[in-house]
Amino acid sequence: MTPFGSAANAFDERVEAAVARLPRLAGKVTRYGLAAAAVASPVHRGVASDGVRLDLDDGRSVFLKIRHEDCAADVAPQAAEATRKAAALGVGPAVADEAEGLLALDFLDAPWRYGRVGDLQDAAILSQALSLTKRLHGDGLIGRRFDPFARVAALYADAMSAGAPLPDDTDRLVAACALIGEATAAAGVDLAFCRNDGVASNVMLQPETGEVRLVDFDLAGDNDPWFDVGALMNEACRFEADQRAALEAYAGACDERVLNRCRLYGAVDDVMWGLWGVVRAVTSPRTGVEFYKYGTWRLSHARTTAAAREFEVWLRRL
Numbered sequence: 313m314t315p316f317g318s319a320a321n322a323f324d325e326r327v328e329a330a331v332a333r334l335p336r337l338a339g340k341v342t343r344y345g346l347a348a349a350a351v352a353s354p355v356h357r358g359v360a361s362d363g364v365r366l367d368l369d370d371g372r373s374v375f376l377k378i379r380h381e382d383c384a385a386d387v388a389p390q391a392a393e394a395t396r397k398a399a400a401l402g403v404g405p406a407v408a409d410e411a412e413g414l415l416a417l418d419f420l421d422a423p424w425r426y427g428r429v430g431d432l433q434d435a436a437i438l439s440q441a442l443s444l445t446k447r448l449h450g451d452g453l454i455g456r457r458f459d460p461f462a463r464v465a466a467l468y469a470d471a472m473s474a475g476a477p478l479p480d481d482t483d484r485l486v487a488a489c490a491l492i493g494e495a496t497a498a499a500g501v502d503l504a505f506c507r508n509d510g511v512a513s514n515v516m517l518q519p520e521t522g523e524v525r526l527v528d529f530d531l532a533g534d535n536d537p538w539f540d541v542g543a544l545m546n547e548a549c550r551f552e553a554d555q556r557a558a559l560e561a562y563a564g565a566c567d568e569r570v571l572n573r574c575r576l577y578g579a580v581d582d583v584m585w586g587l588w589g590v591v592r593a594v595t596s597p598r599t600g601v602e603f604y605k606y607g608t609w610r611l612s613h614a615r616t617t618a619a620a621r622e623f624e625v626w627l628r629r630l
Contacts, residue, residue, distance in 0.1 A: 320442050327364055330378045332508045336409040337374065337416060347375055347419075348426075349597065353587060353606035357426060357513040359592075360386045360530055365419060372407040374421035378395040382596040384413075386588070391415070391553075392421055394532030397505065403444045404526050420516050420525065421538025427515035432548035439561040441515050441544060446562055447560045448526075449504040449537040457531030458508045460580050461493035467587035479611055488618045491627060492576045494534065499573070499630035505526045506535040510581060538570060539577045546578030546613075558581040572626035575617065582614030 314562040323346070331341050361377035368374065379387055388394070392415055409416040432438050468486045470479055507529055514528040540581035541562050549555045557565045559574065589607020596603060617623065 326339050326362065326378060330376065330406070330414050331366065333411045334409040334414060334416060337366065342366045343364045344620055351599050353433060353602040353609065355428065355513045356499055356511045356606060359383065375419045377415045378529050379413040382598065384590065388456065388458065388533055390454055390533060393529045394454055394529040397451065398448060398455065398529055403447055403448050407455045407623065408528060417503050423520050424516055424518050426513045428510045428515050429519060429547060432512050432515065435557060437524060438558055440549050442541065442558065442562040444526050445540050445613040447542065448507060451504060451505055453534045454505045454532065456533045457537045458531060460535070460539060460584055461489060464489045464584050464587060466578065467584065467591055467609045470591045471587055474591060477591045478590060479608060481615065482611060483610060485618055489580050489583050494611065495627045503534045504537040505546065506537055507532050508535055508539065510547040510553065510562060512547055538573050542574035542577030545574050546581055569630055572629050576626055577608045579614045579617035581626065582610045586611035586614060593594060
């Protein structure tokens with residue numbers, strides 16, 4: 313088993329130790345190399361795990377995720393199960409092997425590439441991503457809850473205990489999330505299996521065929537399906553007309569109360585990832601990853617929603 317070109321010794325040791333723990337792949341890897349360098353800002357790619365390409369002796373390649381210990385809390389216990397569930401639905405790539413902290417997937421080789429925000433602003437691509445998301449929602453519960461409001465509260469507590477340099481109005485954003493949680497609970501929530509991730513880089517694109525796949529089910533769990541829709545809309549849509557079109561693509565019509573819920577969930581998603589970035593900036597040993605830049609940008613984006621003139625109207629009309 314040899315690396316592609318040159319690689320740091322520590323990286324070699326990390327990959328070789330990981331492969332040795334994979335029951336179906338150990339002894340079959342001929343070459344390996346880093347498939348996706350960690351970048352928090354602006355694309356938020358390859359942060360919780362090292363992404364490694366493994367070439368096998370049968371001609372296949374797999375994508376191995378080796379979880380970073382500083383991001384262990386960012387991967388749900390049911391992530392592998394959720395990935396298998398998504399693969400069975402044709403939403404994401406199949407699982408090739410797995411072990412604690414490790415997940416190997418069928419490799420989506422070039423011309424497949426990860427998506428960017430600009431790609432999701434293409435109505436056809438966003439519509440396909442929403443269609444795949446809806447397929448997940450219709451397949452029954454996975455049995456483990458993902459609560460974005462509890463995650464916001466936990467990350468805020470982590471930030472305070474770590475002495476993270478939070479923007480001055482962060483407490484107001486966290487309080488706004490709590491209000492959104494109370495309002496959505498009062499209006500009622502029907503749970504579904506959700507990905508709970510709207511990041512563009514976790515949407516894979518095949519430009520030649522127009523195919524779309526969803527990857528990274530680290531946060532997957534049972535949640536309000538409108539959170540998934542709101543997170544994708546928050547990532548892709550800059551104008552109200554685009555939000556309405558996205559909701560119509562998912563649901564067939566744009567219900568004002570659902571639109572309000574999706575907008576508010578977008579702000580919760582921003583605060584969640586904003587706090588995540590600021591906390592990881594002071595707790596992760598990987599100082600070269602721009603956690604803080606990403607975190608403060610997401611908090612700034614949340615501030616725009618929370619400060620909107622219609623914010624209280626959205627809360628009252630769910």
